[in-house]
Amino acid sequence: MARYFTDEHEWIDVEGDTATVGITDYAQGQLGDIVFVELPDVGSVIDKGKDAAVVESVKAASDVYAPISGEIMETNDALEDDPALVNTSPEENGWFFKMTIGDKSQFDGLMDEAAYKTFCDGL
Amino acid sequence: MSDETEDTIAEIETLPLDAWHRRKGARMVPFAGYDMPIQYEGIVVEHNWTRQQAGLFDVSHMGQLMVTGDKAAEELEKLLPGAIASLKPGKVRYSLLVNEDGGILDDLMVTNATPWIEGDEEAGTEGHWGDPAYYLVVNGAMKWDDIAHLREHLDDDVTLTHMDEHALIALQGPNAATALNRVMRNVIDDMVFMESVCHDFGEWPLRITRAGYTGEDGFEISVPAEFAESLADRLCAEIEVRPIGLGARDSLRLEAGLPLYGHDITTETDPVSADLGFALSKKRREQGGWMGHDKVMQVLESGPLQKRVGLAIEGRMPAREGAPIFSGDTQVGRITSGGFSPTLERPIAMGYVDTALAQEGTELEVEVRNKRLPAKVAPLPFVPHRYHRGK
Numbered sequence: 001m002a003r004y005f006t007d008e009h010e011w012i013d014v015e016g017d018t019a020t021v022g023i024t025d026y027a028q029g030q031l032g033d034i035v036f037v038e039l040p041d042v043g044s045v046i047d048k049g050k051d052a053a054v055v056e057s058v059k060a061a062s063d064v065y066a067p068i069s070g071e072i073m074e075t076n077d078a079l080e081d082d083p084a085l086v087n088t089s090p091e092e093n094g095w096f097f098k099m100t101i102g103d104k105s106q107f108d109g110l111m112d113e114a115a116y117k118t119f120c121d122g123l
Numbered sequence: 124m125s126d127e128t129e130d131t132i133a134e135i136e137t138l139p140l141d142a143w144h145r146r147k148g149a150r151m152v153p154f155a156g157y158d159m160p161i162q163y164e165g166i167v168v169e170h171n172w173t174r175q176q177a178g179l180f181d182v183s184h185m186g187q188l189m190v191t192g193d194k195a196a197e198e199l200e201k202l203l204p205g206a207i208a209s210l211k212p213g214k215v216r217y218s219l220l221v222n223e224d225g226g227i228l229d230d231l232m233v234t235n236a237t238p239w240i241e242g243d244e245e246a247g248t249e250g251h252w253g254d255p256a257y258y259l260v261v262n263g264a265m266k267w268d269d270i271a272h273l274r275e276h277l278d279d280d281v282t283l284t285h286m287d288e289h290a291l292i293a294l295q296g297p298n299a300a301t302a303l304n305r306v307m308r309n310v311i312d313d314m315v316f317m318e319s320v321c322h323d324f325g326e327w328p329l330r331i332t333r334a335g336y337t338g339e340d341g342f343e344i345s346v347p348a349e350f351a352e353s354l355a356d357r358l359c360a361e362i363e364v365r366p367i368g369l370g371a372r373d374s375l376r377l378e379a380g381l382p383l384y385g386h387d388i389t390t391e392t393d394p395v396s397a398d399l400g401f402a403l404s405k406k407r408r409e410q411g412g413w414m415g416h417d418k419v420m421q422v423l424e425s426g427p428l429q430k431r432v433g434l435a436i437e438g439r440m441p442a443r444e445g446a447p448i449f450s451g452d453t454q455v456g457r458i459t460s461g462g463f464s465p466t467l468e469r470p471i472a473m474g475y476v477d478t479a480l481a482q483e484g485t486e487l488e489v490e491v492r493n494k495r496l497p498a499k500v501a502p503l504p505f506v507p508h509r510y511h512r513g514k
Binding site for chain 1: 161162165166167168170370373374439440441443462463465470492
């Protein structure tokens with residue numbers, strides 16, 4: 001299983017034809033206490049770079065963009081009852097949605113863990 | 124709070140406690156022209172700490188002004204709709220600067236700061252009140268406009284001093300008095316909400332006012348900038364006290380139903396629509412003589428078109444500033460502040476709605492990202508005030 005990172009602080013786990021998407025620990029730290037996550041509808045098709053989810057912290061709402069194009073297969077129901085999972089377990093239990101991978105070339109140019117760490121260190 | 128950063132002027136200044144905040148691990152953001160701490164540990168933790176213990180807030184961005192002179196009260200009454208002349212020394216009043224059109228230029232606290240001059244037996248003088256002085260605390264983002272407005276309209280016999288070499292530290296929470304009492308004994312014992320005293324704490328000349336912006340008991344302490352760090356350290360050495368950022372300050376004041384200038388009140392809103400009628404004292408409504416009186420009285424008589432209300436929003440999705448409010452298909456208002464209440468663990472908001480729909484319990488809807496959220500007009504404050512009003 002490969003994990004990619006975007007410069008918008010999302011992580012993408014690729015397993016076969018499915019990508020699981022969430023936001024990184026760095027992102028949750030920047031957002032602060034998350035009180036609500038608005039997830040996309042299952043079955044909706046979202047283009048890379050378009051709004052896919054909204055994360056509401058106490059102070060503001062932030063958009064989460066689709067890191068690749070594809071169809072939403074499943075969303076994380078656990079976030080409905082416990083949005084703070086994004087704070088406590090951003091890169092595991094606090095995942096946002098699973099989507100199909102239209103075209104694998106979409107991963108070109110995304111970062112691996114080491115590159116993402118270097119990217120964050122430079123911020 | 125996110126949009127405040129857009130208002131900032133190009134030059135961001137630093138406040139006396141800047142380095143202190145950074146040492147405490149604050150995340151600093153530009154606010155009202157200054158680098159300010161938005162949070163330290165996290166907004167929810169800080170919010171809850173203030174509700175349960177005591178929080179220290181640096182509010183040095185706010186404008187501290189002193190208006191002095193024999194005609195100070197009389198002159199201030201030309202610009203403020205509150206009774207200033209009858210405000211006794213050591214007492215504090217919430218007031219408003221109102222423009223010619225009845226719009227709100229700013230909200231502020233006025234303290235009668237007239238000093239008591241001790242008698243001197245040798246010189247044969249008796250104790251007496253010194254020159255009339257009024258201490259004003261105005262919003263940070265508005266202070267330059269306020270100063271210009273006051274300078275333009277106050278008589279030349281009155282002196283306006285911008286106390287820009289003073290920091291302002293708020294200590295807020297149910298244990299604020301306990302902590303402050305341990306640091307300086309017998310200073311605040313007899314004080315109740317909306318009272319103010321001067322106290323020399325060693326070589327630090329302080330002004331301590333029992334008031335705040337959280338709905339809790341607490342104090343605002345004006346201190347010369349050079350002693351601000353030492354005072355913050357002294358207070359934070361108490362077990363009850365932790366530094367709290369602007370993020371929690373905003374969520375605390377929203378729960379307390381307190382309006383934020385530039386959002387819930389602006390030049391587009393008048394004191395009546397803003398439900399701040401208590402700031403218009405009865406006598407001064409009748410007598411007039413203050414800027415905007417005619418316009419405000421017209422609104423009082425005809426009734427406001429819209430009114431500021433609290434809104435309890437169903438579900439967990441917060442509705443924020445700017446969100447339209449609907450009754451059926453008709454837009455009937457707009458949210459002016461909204462967010463998630465850490466105390467109530469649900470979204471709350473303030474906004475303006477048509478007066479006919481302003482009664483408590485009225486069922487409305489708020490639109491967020493094309494979704495309609497059920498909302499009910501709720502009494503303010505959302506979380507009860509716990510001011511120390513004495514017996």
